[in-house]
Amino acid sequence: xxxxxxxxxxxxxASFAQSQNVRKDDERNExxxxxxxxxxxxxxxxxxxxxxxxxxxxxxxxxxGGPFSFVMALDAVGxxxxxxxxxxxxxxxxxxxxxxxxxxxxxxxxxxxxxxxRSSLGDLNEILTLxxxxxxxxxxxxxxxxxxxxxxxxxxxxxxxxEADFAAIASRSRRDALANPKAQVRNDTAPEVLLADDYVxxxxxxxxxxxxxxxxxxxxxxxxxxxLEWSDRPVWITGFxxxxxxxxxxxxxxxxxxxxxxxxxVAGVAAGKIDIAEIHAPFAHQEIIVAExxxxxxxxxxxxxxxxLAANPMMSAGLIRIGEAAERIRSGQADRAVAHATSGPCLxxxxxxxxxxx
Amino acid sequence: MAxxxxxxxxxxxxxxxxxxxxxxDFDFTPGVAQSRFLRGLEQGKFMGQRCPSCNQVxxxxxxxxxxxxxxxxxxxxxxxVGTVTTYCVVxxxxxxxxxxxxxxxxQVLLDGANVSFMGLIQEIPTDQIRxxxxxxxxxxxxxxxxxxxxxxxxFRPTDEPDADYDTYKEYL
Ligand SMILES: [Zn+2]
Numbered sequence: 001x002x003x004x005x006x007x008x009x010x011x012x013x014a015s016f017a018q019s020q021n022v023r024k025d026d027e028r029n030e031x032x033x034x035x036x037x038x039x040x041x042x043x044x045x046x047x048x049x050x051x052x053x054x055x056x057x058x059x060x061x062x063x064x065g066g067p068f069s070f071v072m073a074l075d076a077v078g079x080x081x082x083x084x085x086x087x088x089x090x091x092x093x094x095x096x097x098x099x100x101x102x103x104x105x106x107x108x109x110x111x112x113x114x115x116x117x118r119s120s121l122g123d124l125n126e127i128l129t130l131x132x133x134x135x136x137x138x139x140x141x142x143x144x145x146x147x148x149x150x151x152x153x154x155x156x157x158x159x160x161x162x163e164a165d166f167a168a169i170a171s172r173s174r175r176d177a178l179a180n181p182k183a184q185v186r187n188d189t190a191p192e193v194l195l196a197d198d199y200v201x202x203x204x205x206x207x208x209x210x211x212x213x214x215x216x217x218x219x220x221x222x223x224x225x226x227x228l229e230w231s232d233r234p235v236w237i238t239g240f241x242x243x244x245x246x247x248x249x250x251x252x253x254x255x256x257x258x259x260x261x262x263x264x265x266v267a268g269v270a271a272g273k274i275d276i277a278e279i280h281a282p283f284a285h286q287e288i289i290v291a292e293x294x295x296x297x298x299x300x301x302x303x304x305x306x307x308x309l310a311a312n313p314m315m316s317a318g319l320i321r322i323g324e325a326a327e328r329i330r331s332g333q334a335d336r337a338v339a340h341a342t343s344g345p346c347l348x349x350x351x352x353x354x355x356x357x358x
Numbered sequence: 359m360a361x362x363x364x365x366x367x368x369x370x371x372x373x374x375x376x377x378x379x380x381x382x383d384f385d386f387t388p389g390v391a392q393s394r395f396l397r398g399l400e401q402g403k404f405m406g407q408r409c410p411s412c413n414q415v416x417x418x419x420x421x422x423x424x425x426x427x428x429x430x431x432x433x434x435x436x437x438x439v440g441t442v443t444t445y446c447v448v449x450x451x452x453x454x455x456x457x458x459x460x461x462x463x464x465q466v467l468l469d470g471a472n473v474s475f476m477g478l479i480q481e482i483p484t485d486q487i488r489x490x491x492x493x494x495x496x497x498x499x500x501x502x503x504x505x506x507x508x509x510x511x512x513f514r515p516t517d518e519p520d521a522d523y524d525t526y527k528e529y530l
């Protein structure tokens with residue numbers, strides 16, 4: 001079905017909040033880190049939990065190393081009055097998708113979505129190995145940096161990018177992050193200087209890797225009258241889709257992202273001019289792959305927030321892309337934006353969200 | 359290398375089990391509120407926190423009222439005595455067991471708290487434990503106190519009369 005043939009209920013990003021992104025928050029537990037974010041996302045538009053009909057969160061127990069951390073996290077929202085509630089073991093961008101689908105049904109008009117993750121509690125590189133096939137891949141402990149390096153190497157070998165391109169992306173991301181007080185890696189360093197970094201895993205140098213980040217984020221979705229009531233300039237979701245590729249890396253062409261391209265097609269990215277794109281590409285080379293799959297031309301401003309190379313809170317970095325894109329439309333800096341989120345090794349699963357100003 | 363499995367290997371049949379050992383190490387961050395509870399244990403005290411909205415006192419507090427979702431900010435020093443709200447007698451040995459069976463595991467509602475927590479009951483025959491029994495905490499020697507529940511050796515009966523059922527029926 002083409003995007004044009006789909007009838008979607010207009011749903012708006014009514015409010016967005018994120019925590020300070022830091023390397024390690026070793027004072028506060030998950031609930032204490034999340035509470036100010038929830039308070040802010042409600043406070044921005046002067047509402048309370050009573051005003052939303054659904055709550056959905058994204059997180060993973062693998063980061064904290066304990067079971068049911070998403071249930072514990074509900075302490076940050078409170079169980080009274082009772083609300084319909086759900087959770088995805090995924091980035092909050094997918095929790096947002098679930099809430100958006102529920103809003104499509106028309107029974108509720110507003111939802112709270114939040115995500116949290118502290119990447120600092122274990123060895124993130126090892127933890128992410130466990131998202132691989134558990135029989136033939138995970139027992140070999142292929143870490144995420146090495147897998148991403150394989151992808152970067154394939155991209156270079158295909159003539160689609162150079163190491164200098166990776167450095168240019170990292171340099172731009174860190175420089176743009178200077179305007180984002182919530183970002184973690186903020187500096188103005190020329191690509192030539194970054195290229196003097198050592199390899200972590202060739203061809204990836206330090207700057208081509210995302211920082212390890214503790215953080216949380218939240219969004220309030222609103223439809224109908226509430227969308228107009230809670231914002232002078234509602235930011236509408238006009239297209240939303242996500243697609244997944246096989247878990248078997250050997251069966252994929254790692255230099256392209258057909259799942260992103262398919263999601264972009266269904267979400268209708270090409271139906272109008274895109275002003276900005278917030279791309280969840282944790283490794284620098286992945287931005288090149290995603291931008292191509294989204295069909296972005298050179299006029300599109302990519303990751304004005306600094307993107308995941310400036311702050312990569314696991315489970316929230318995708319949701320933050322949607323929030324950052326929405327904020328730029330709300331402020332009038334952009335009229336139409338695309339936000340992208342990824343999950344799994346080497347861009348296995350991808351989500352695309354098109355946002356437009358009123 | 360041979361092109362095919364040897365007859366012997368083929369005769370072994372399907373592989374039915376595959377062991378893939380996984381070990382990961384994690385730091386644990388108790389957080390601001392739970393740190394106060396743990397620091398209290400280090401001083402031989404039970405520290406709780408009160409919800410500003412519903413006035414319930416949580417011990418230990420994780421920093422928020424799970425009912426209202428608001429920060430718990432007021433520290434409350436709780437009594438060293440409490441009431442057994444419910445219990446079980448452990449008769450089954452298990453791996454890593456550190457206490458001789460049979461022993462009593464109970465939910466203890468400390469005076470001044472609105473949530474119970476789990477404690478070991480000692481200095482009483484297991485067939486004499488009952489709901490409503492008043493108990494007190496027995497701590498390790500002062501020099502052995504640490505920010506850990508290991509600072510509480512166990513609870514033991516006081517000589518008070520049992521608590522009235524109405525005083526703890528909300529906490530079962
Ligand atoms: Zn309360």
